[in-house]
Amino acid sequence: MDCPTPKNEFDKILLAHGSGGSLTNKLIRNLFIRHFDNDLLNTEHDGAVFNLNGTNIAFTTDSFVVNPICFPGGNIGELAVNGTVNDLAMCGAKPLYLSASFIIEEGFELDKLELIVSSMKDSSNKCNVQIITGDTKVVEKGKGDKIFINTTGIGIVHNSVDLNPMNVKTGDKIILSGTIADHGIAVLSARENLSFESKIESDTAPLNDLVDTMLSVTKNIHVLRDPTRGGIASTLNEIASKAKAGVLINENKIKINNAVKAACELLGLDPLYIANEGKLICFVTPDDAEMLLIEMKKHPLGKNAEIIGEVIDDYKSKVILRTSIGTKRIVDLHSVEQLPRIC
Amino acid sequence: MKFLDEFRDAEKVKILVDQIHSLDPPPINIMEVCGSQTHTILRYNLEELLPKNINLIHGPGCPVCVTPIEIIDKAIYLSQNEDVIFTSYGDMLRIPGSQSSLLEAKASGTDIRIIYSPLDAIRLAQENPHNKVIFLAIGFETTAPANSSAIIIAQQSLLNNFFVLCSHVLIPPAVEALLSSELIKLNGLLAPGHVCTVTGTSWCEDISDKYKIPISVTGFEPVDILEGILITAKQIISDEHHTSNQYKRVVTRNGNITAQKIINKVFGICDRNWRGLGEIKNSGLKLRDEFSNLDAEKVFELNSIKHHEDERCIAGEILQGLKKPFDCKIFGNECTPTNPVGAPMVASEGACAAYYNYQAI
Numbered sequence: 011m012d013c014p015t016p017k018n019e020f021d022k023i024l025l026a027h028g029s030g031g032s033l034t035n036k037l038i039r040n041l042f043i044r045h046f047d048n049d050l051l052n053t054e055h056d057g058a059v060f061n062l063n064g065t066n067i068a069f070t071t072d073s074f075v076v077n078p079i080c081f082p083g084g085n086i087g088e089l090a091v092n093g094t095v096n097d098l099a100m101c102g103a104k105p106l107y108l109s110a111s112f113i114i115e116e117g118f119e120l121d122k123l124e125l126i127v128s129s130m131k132d133s134s135n136k137c138n139v140q141i142i143t144g145d146t147k148v149v150e151k152g153k154g155d156k157i158f159i160n161t162t163g164i165g166i167v168h169n170s171v172d173l174n175p176m177n178v179k180t181g182d183k184i185i186l187s188g189t190i191a192d193h194g195i196a197v198l199s200a201r202e203n204l205s206f207e208s209k210i211e212s213d214t215a216p217l218n219d220l221v222d223t224m225l226s227v228t229k230n231i232h233v234l235r236d237p238t239r240g241g242i243a244s245t246l247n248e249i250a251s252k253a254k255a256g257v258l259i260n261e262n263k264i265k266i267n268n269a270v271k272a273a274c275e276l277l278g279l280d281p282l283y284i285a286n287e288g289k290l291i292c293f294v295t296p297d298d299a300e301m302l303l304i305e306m307k308k309h310p311l312g313k314n315a316e317i318i319g320e321v322i323d324d325y326k327s328k329v330i331l332r333t334s335i336g337t338k339r340i341v342d343l344h345s346v347e348q349l350p351r352i353c
Numbered sequence: 354m355k356f357l358d359e360f361r362d363a364e365k366v367k368i369l370v371d372q373i374h375s376l377d378p379p380p381i382n383i384m385e386v387c388g389s390q391t392h393t394i395l396r397y398n399l400e401e402l403l404p405k406n407i408n409l410i411h412g413p414g415c416p417v418c419v420t421p422i423e424i425i426d427k428a429i430y431l432s433q434n435e436d437v438i439f440t441s442y443g444d445m446l447r448i449p450g451s452q453s454s455l456l457e458a459k460a461s462g463t464d465i466r467i468i469y470s471p472l473d474a475i476r477l478a479q480e481n482p483h484n485k486v487i488f489l490a491i492g493f494e495t496t497a498p499a500n501s502s503a504i505i506i507a508q509q510s511l512l513n514n515f516f517v518l519c520s521h522v523l524i525p526p527a528v529e530a531l532l533s534s535e536l537i538k539l540n541g542l543l544a545p546g547h548v549c550t551v552t553g554t555s556w557c558e559d560i561s562d563k564y565k566i567p568i569s570v571t572g573f574e575p576v577d578i579l580e581g582i583l584i585t586a587k588q589i590i591s592d593e594h595h596t597s598n599q600y601k602r603v604v605t606r607n608g609n610i611t612a613q614k615i616i617n618k619v620f621g622i623c624d625r626n627w628r629g630l631g632e633i634k635n636s637g638l639k640l641r642d643e644f645s646n647l648d649a650e651k652v653f654e655l656n657s658i659k660h661h662e663d664e665r666c667i668a669g670e671i672l673q674g675l676k677k678p679f680d681c682k683i684f685g686n687e688c689t690p691t692n693p694v695g696a697p698m699v700a701s702e703g704a705c706a707a708y709y710n711y712q713a714i
């Protein structure tokens with residue numbers, strides 16, 4: 011008998027390899043880490059932290075290919091600055107300098123490029139970072155999609171800060187800084203021309219100031235992560251897996267804007283897996299959690315913060331959801347991109 | 354959120370669960386026909402709340418799962434024509450055909466677009482007059498009205514580059530086929546609320562009478578499903594068999610007459626192959642002759658395409674409620690959402706995908 015499906019591994023790159031789910035993880039582990047293999051890379055954090063002459067330096071890079079390049083609440087330029095600043099902030103670092111590389115498609119309007127670059131300048135001012143080096147390449151029409159931007163960032167890790175999933179302990183509280191899925195749904199709606207009655211805006215924002223506030227009130231934060239692609243489900247799974255800890259979250263505590271919730275219902279998408287660009291997840295000791303939450307709520311980017319769960323002794327390396335009706339189930343890492351449902 | 358939160362309310366759930374337990378039911382099999390109901394049962398792990406004697410059997414009501422493999426193969430073949438823009442709802446793209454899926458075809462460079470409405474396909478045809486735009490029209494009575502409406506618009510606007518690959522299926526004949534089977538003993542049914550929104554409930558009443566089985570036309574939230582189970586279990590215990598409408602906020606006895614008329618205008622009844630279940634008499638919709646200029650099966654030469662199903666997949670038994678996904682040897686190892694062998698591992702309403710993604714504890 012012919013064996014039509016499945017092939018155990020794909021012989022071509024699929025979009026799902028970039029979705030932040032288990033195919034992305036496989037690609038990173040089975041290809042990039044296998045070849046580049048070193049201690050710093052193998053931590054699989056949002057950025058690498060290394061010591062240089064007694065100073066802990068955080069170093070990270072990210073590429074931005076969002077379509078459409080302008081969406082409600084932001085544009086690709088803002089995203090490129092905030093994204094890399096946030097990756098540095100999640101390492102517990104004060105972001106200092108960025109590089110910016112542009113891959114531009116022939117025919118791209120200069121006005122739009124100027125808009126993007128000026129947004130990058132505004133965003134970098136807000137984060138107090140400077141863009142100090144860069145590169146420009148132009149590709150033939152049809153060989154790119156308008157504009158792709160890469161930013162690389164460097165920062166100095168705050169004194170005595172050590173953010174690492176290995177530090178996670180049973181009893182740690184999990185704080186989420188606000189509503190989820192705004193960015194993913196805003197971009198999807200703009201890309202597919204889906205118009206909803208209420209405007210849905212991306213949450214793109216630099217989190218470094220909120221992180222500064224948090225690190226100034228407690229030394230007992232164990233992990234910080236920004237749940238970008240793959241959403242909070244993927245981020246929590248990564249932490250649970252690295253920490254070999256059980257993570258229990260309460261559906262009732264996870265805030266979702268009504269318009270975003272309605273869009274997810276309509277399209278059959280699970281908001282737990284949808285991207286955020288201005289939110290963070292924090293694991294902190296139980297004694298400091300309430301105090302930290304109060305301070306976070308005073309910050310504009312943390313006003314909707316909530317303790318959404320805790321680290322438990324059971325279910326090692328798993329994420330468990332207590333549903334809104336009180337039952338429990340596993341929240342797994344999605345292997346593939348979510349696709350809108352037929353009905 | 355109105356119309357949702359009140360049907361996901363923990364207090365209401367508790368009251369219903371207590372009522373179901375107080376029935377102290379004997380061992381009974383209740384089938385939820387619709388995949389979206391299965392999705393809710395797994396997403397909220399409702400079985401954790403139910404008495405052990407109530408066995409929920411997941412039915413065939415996932416349109417993506419039952420679309421026959423030959424349609425996927427034809428879709429891929431059509432998409433490989435250089436001047437074709439092939440359009441489909443998102444969750445059809447990962448369904449495995451004999452050799453590959455539409456998603457893999459897309460990765461190989463064919464022009465396949467995810468759309469959210471059949472009107473998007475019409476718009477694409479208008480914007481790309483030099484391309485042939487083909488729309489994959491699948492689904493139950495729920496998607497048929499909108500698809501019919503798009504087909505009428507295409508015909509009226511004399512679009513000559515818009516075509517439809519049609520594989521619509523109908524729920525009532527499939528339910529009858531299941532109830533006629535000797536293999537499985539069902540004591541009650543949760544009928545699909547959205548299908549009944551279009552069709553009305555008289556077909557359920559006919560089936561209740563003919564097969565002496567209680568039916569609750571049921572919605573899709575936890576409170577709906579539990580209420581449907583309560584209504585059905587009560588009837589089973591008191592040996593009654595009629596149709597109740599739990600989903601009154603949406604479903605009326607006569608259904609949506611306008612939708613029914615537009616379906617009838619565009620489509621006629623045909624026999625249809627259901628993936629995993631085989632051919633079911635009068636269970637499909639095909640384009641009427643007056644729309645044959647839009648019918649991809651007639652316009653393009655598709656008869657030579659051969660298909661073959663992976664024999665390891667037990668989707669047929671799962672869709673008939675004879676087995677659960679965990680009974681399948683390749684579930685979760687060789688067959689996963691990344692590498693689906695069978696269609697129910699793909700769609701979010703598919704029983705295997707629901708079991709995989711929403712594992713109970």
